[in-house]
Amino acid sequence: MAGEKVTVCVTGGGGFVASWLIKLLLSKNYFVHATVRRPGDAKYAHLSTFEKAPENLRLFKADLLDYDSIRSAVDGCVGVFHVASPVPSSADTVLNPEVEVIEPAVKGTQNVLKASLEAKVKRFVFVSSAAALSMNPSWPKDRVMDETCWSDKEYCRTTKNWYCLSKTEAECEVLEVAKGSGLDVVSICPTLVLGPVLQSTVNASSLFLIRLLKGPESVENKLRFIVDVRDVAEALILAFEKPEAEGRYICLAHMIKTKSLVDMLKSKYPHYNYPKNFTEVQEEVRMSSEKLQRLGWSYRPLKDTLIDSVESYRQAGLLD
Numbered sequence: 001m002a003g004e005k006v007t008v009c010v011t012g013g014g015g016f017v018a019s020w021l022i023k024l025l026l027s028k029n030y031f032v033h034a035t036v037r038r039p040g041d042a043k044y045a046h047l048s049t050f051e052k053a054p055e056n057l058r059l060f061k062a063d064l065l066d067y068d069s070i071r072s073a074v075d076g077c078v079g080v081f082h083v084a085s086p087v088p089s090s091a092d093t094v095l096n097p098e099v100e101v102i103e104p105a106v107k108g109t110q111n112v113l114k115a116s117l118e119a120k121v122k123r124f125v126f127v128s129s130a131a132a133l134s135m136n137p138s139w140p141k142d143r144v145m146d147e148t149c150w151s152d153k154e155y156c157r158t159t160k161n162w163y164c165l166s167k168t169e170a171e172c173e174v175l176e177v178a179k180g181s182g183l184d185v186v187s188i189c190p191t192l193v194l195g196p197v198l199q200s201t202v203n204a205s206s207l208f209l210i211r212l213l214k215g216p217e218s219v220e221n222k223l224r225f226i227v228d229v230r231d232v233a234e235a236l237i238l239a240f241e242k243p244e245a246e247g248r249y250i251c252l253a254h255m256i257k258t259k260s261l262v263d264m265l266k267s268k269y270p271h272y273n274y275p276k277n278f279t280e281v282q283e284e285v286r287m288s289s290e291k292l293q294r295l296g297w298s299y300r301p302l303k304d305t306l307i308d309s310v311e312s313y314r315q316a317g318l319l320d
């Protein structure tokens with residue numbers, strides 16, 4: 001499909017990942033139908049500033065729970081990138097998990113799948129998450145997690161990890177529908193996504209880094225699994241363009257302990273109010289993006305991701 005001028009749909013166009021995906025798709029000459037919930041809202045203003053946006057980007061008002069609105073956006077598209085999903089900044093902020101997180105993720109995905117089948121799209125690229133595979137207490141501790149690992153839904157429920165549950169249920173649904181209908185589906189499972197923000201609102205994963213720079217006294221010295229948002233956008237396009245892409249792919253670039261991450265930040269930006277204490281935790285999982293790299297994906301150095309993130313937060317006044 002590479003090189004052809006084709007129309008694709010991106011759901012949740014105003015979000016952190018989707019904004020970079022749209023920018024990259026436009027730069028590669030795609031026509032893009034992007035769904036947003038409230039067209040005209042200032043939070044989507046950045047989309048119209050992208051190169052080629054005036055001629056090649058069309059915004060559609062759509063909510064994941066409103067099938068007809070999704071159907072209009074998907075109509076005429078060869079590919080669909082289903083990116084939209086609720087991403088709460090912490091489980092404590094979720095009062096009604098079923099309504100706020102699970103339903104939009106699962107029912108929303110069913111709607112986008114149905115619309116894609118009806119519109120006869122050639123490939124459906126789903127943005128899942130490492131959250132859909134990492135919550136699995138039965139996985140052998142000494143074995144690196146790969147794409148065969150799935151989060152245990154019951155475990156997610158009992159530990160009230162609604163986001164992990166929503167992504168696991170949604171991705172299962174996507175792969176089930178693909179089996180039954182023949183829809184060509186590829187699923188990308190990113191870990192914690194960092195990198196420069198294009199949108200004016202702060203998303204949950206960027207908040208993780210902003211909080212480190214603003215310094216809680218104490219943090220857990222957990223192993224962090226990081227990938228740059230621009231490399232996620234590249235992975236999604238690769239998943240769409242490569243005919244041989246199939247199944248799910250872990251999208252991970254760097255594994256680093258929180259203390260080492262803070263040390264890296266400190267070496268470039270010594271003056272922020274970093275955490276002072278790091279409590280040790282028992283490490284449970286490791287994972288690998290070997291499958292995605294075999295498809296031709298590569299990633300930038302962590303230092304570039306961190307510097308570009310901090311510079312974009314500074315510009316947006318998020319660190320004042």
Ligand SMILES: NC(=O)c1ccc[n+]([C@@H]2O[C@H](COP(=O)([O-])OP(=O)(O)OC[C@H]3O[C@@H](n4cnc5c(N)ncnc54)[C@H](OP(=O)(O)O)[C@@H]3O)[C@@H](O)[C@H]2O)c1
Pocket residue numbers: 011012013014015016017018036037038062063064065082083084085086087104108127128129130167189190191192193194203204205206
């Ligand atoms: N960031 C990460 O670390 C990370 C890691 C792994 C996977 N992911 C996945 O990547 C995707 C994008 O996440 P992100 O980090 O870019 O978060 P984000 O900036 O919060 O974007 C989420 C998007 O979903 C849209 N959305 C939520 N509920 C919706 C609904 N009912 N109808 C229509 N749109 C709805 C939001 O629309 P509004 O703008 O209208 O609110 C927003 O555009 C998600 O599927 C997430 O699970 C993210």
